Amino acid sequence: MTGGSAGGFKANKDLARAAEALGIPVGFGSLRVLVDNPELFPHFDMKPLAPSVPILANLGAVQMRDLNRPVVYELLKRLETQALVIHLNAGQELFQPEGDRDFRGLKEAIARVCEECPLPVIVKETGFGIAPHLARELLASGAAYVDLAGAGGTNWILVESYRLPGEELASAGQFADWGIPTAVLLASFGGTQIRLLASGGVRGGLDAAKALAMGAQMVGFALPVIREVTAGGADAVIGFFRKLEKTLRAAMLLTGSRDIQALRRATTWREAAFSAELNAFLMAEAFARG
Numbered sequence: 001m002t003g004g005s006a007g008g009f010k011a012n013k014d015l016a017r018a019a020e021a022l023g024i025p026v027g028f029g030s031l032r033v034l035v036d037n038p039e040l041f042p043h044f045d046m047k048p049l050a051p052s053v054p055i056l057a058n059l060g061a062v063q064m065r066d067l068n069r070p071v072v073y074e075l076l077k078r079l080e081t082q083a084l085v086i087h088l089n090a091g092q093e094l095f096q097p098e099g100d101r102d103f104r105g106l107k108e109a110i111a112r113v114c115e116e117c118p119l120p121v122i123v124k125e126t127g128f129g130i131a132p133h134l135a136r137e138l139l140a141s142g143a144a145y146v147d148l149a150g151a152g153g154t155n156w157i158l159v160e161s162y163r164l165p166g167e168e169l170a171s172a173g174q175f176a177d178w179g180i181p182t183a184v185l186l187a188s189f190g191g192t193q194i195r196l197l198a199s200g201g202v203r204g205g206l207d208a209a210k211a212l213a214m215g216a217q218m219v220g221f222a223l224p225v226i227r228e229v230t231a232g233g234a235d236a237v238i239g240f241f242r243k244l245e246k247t248l249r250a251a252m253l254l255t256g257s258r259d260i261q262a263l264r265r266a267t268t269w270r271e272a273a274f275s276a277e278l279n280a281f282l283m284a285e286a287f288a289r290g
Contacts, residue, residue: 007230009043014229016049018237025218027056027085031075032063047080054082056122061086062093062100065109073118083144084119086110089126091179092156095172097163107137114142125149127156127200129180132188133289135196145195147220148186151179152201154223180281186214187278188285193264205247213255213263 012028019026026046034040046055057076064072064086076084088106093099114121123130123138124147130138135146161172182200189196191214198211199220208219228236257263270278 010233011226011229012043012046013049014234015225015237016046016055017234018229018241019053019055020050021234021238022241023053024241025054025056025082026050027058027220029058030063030087031057031059031072034075035063035067035072041078044079055080056083056085057081057119058085058087060100061088061106061110061123062103064113065106069113069116073116076117076119081119083122084113084117085122085124085147086113087124087126088130089156091128091175092126092160095157095160095164095168097160099160107141110138110143111141120144122147122197124197124199127151127154128178129182129185129200131180132185132285136194139195143195145197145217147197147199148182149220150182150185150200151177152181152183153199155179181277183210183214183274184278184281186211186216187270187274188282189215191215191264205244206251208244209248209251209255209263210268212260213266213268215264 008029015026015028028044028046031044034044057079059067059072090103093101110121110123121143122145123143126149129150130146130148135148138146155176155178157172157175157178161169164172182198182202186196186198193215196216197218197220198214198216199222202208202211202219202221203224211219224240225237228240232239252258252260252263255263255266257266
């Protein structure tokens with residue numbers, strides 16, 4: 001989930017070791033720093049430590065529009081990655097002092113990458129969510145998956161706010177509750193089995209079970225994992241996922257779900273407040289789409 005610094009170097013290696021031991025995919029932070037600083041290649045070279053699991057590369061949509069894409073594809077080949085994740089982070093860029101603020105033509109650029117990239121392309125947000133109509137557009141453009149990455153986890157506007165002077169800091173603080181919650185986004189698809197991934201505020205096994213039951217194909221974790229790897233290295237990450245697996249298996253047994261497909265058919269019960277939030281969102285989405 002990181003890279004380009006001494007701490008990121010160690011974290012990436014520990015994450016790769018843990019992923020290999022667990023048999024799960026792992027992704028690293030934006031390759032932008034590597035494109036600009038080729039000498040940092042060892043920070044992102046995780047395949048030797050995780051030869052049997054998928055490794056996901058990561059670049060911003062603006063970079064995929066503006067960079068020499070053949071150079072990027074050659075870098076993906078050298079890193080032996082299995083997918084390219086294109087992240088959308090307009091909120092973060094708006095409040096980053098050196099942020100990219102030209103978002104023109106990004107959908108067209110993503111479609112071009114989906115067509116020409118030798119690897120499957122995943123499009124994800126970074127903590128504020130992707131609306132259903134846009135998720136469907138991205139899938140229709142050739143994305144293999146869309147990671148909804150909704151509100152509930154790390155707020156990158158607030159992260160950037162720590163670097164801002166007083167007046168701008170106050171402006172960033174008004175976006176503390178910005179975004180569409182991941183659960184609302186998942187529920188808005190009505191349980192239809194489309195190529196959706198769920199991240200953003202997912203913290204443990206029961207959260208994973210709920211996301212899978214609402215239609216997510218896979219579930220992603222960032223903040224809990226970076227906390228574990230920082231505190232205790234690869235062993236701590238492995239321990240976290242072993243506990244998560246135990247919780248998920250317990251939830252499946254208690255719902256009579258033999259496998260993940262059965263879990264997706266299980267009855268889900270929604271609290272009144274959540275149903276009201278979902279209905280309000282669906283009405284707003286329908287109104288916005290005309």
